[in-house]
Amino acid sequence: MEYFIKYKKEIFRIVGGAFLLIGFVIHFWVTPQKALSKSELAAANVARMEASVQGSSQKKVKKKADPSHIAKALKATRAKQMEYLTIFAMLAGGILILFSFFKKDE
Numbered sequence: 001m002e003y004f005i006k007y008k009k010e011i012f013r014i015v016g017g018a019f020l021l022i023g024f025v026i027h028f029w030v031t032p033q034k035a036l037s038k039s040e041l042a043a044a045n046v047a048r049m050e051a052s053v054q055g056s057s058q059k060k061v062k063k064k065a066d067p068s069h070i071a072k073a074l075k076a077t078r079a080k081q082m083e084y085l086t087i088f089a090m091l092a093g094g095i096l097i098l099f100s101f102f103k104k105d106e
Helices: 002-006 008-030 038-056 068-101
Strands: none
């Protein structure tokens, strides 16, 4: 406990800087790319092949249920969670760094 009290400012600055760094790293790591991923490209190719096969046959085929809306919702939820995590890490880091600069009266 004495160690913490003695080096309180340095500890807050180090932890605050680490939170800021982690927040920025997570933000730029998770930021989505503009290009299609391999799985999305493969899904588009499969859909195109199914459409061409379906167009060539004259039989009516019952449509399958499309579970892709679940995957989209999960991706959107994950993106929001990572956004909130980065905001929290950056705010916590900034608060810790600012707190280390305030001088307390003893």
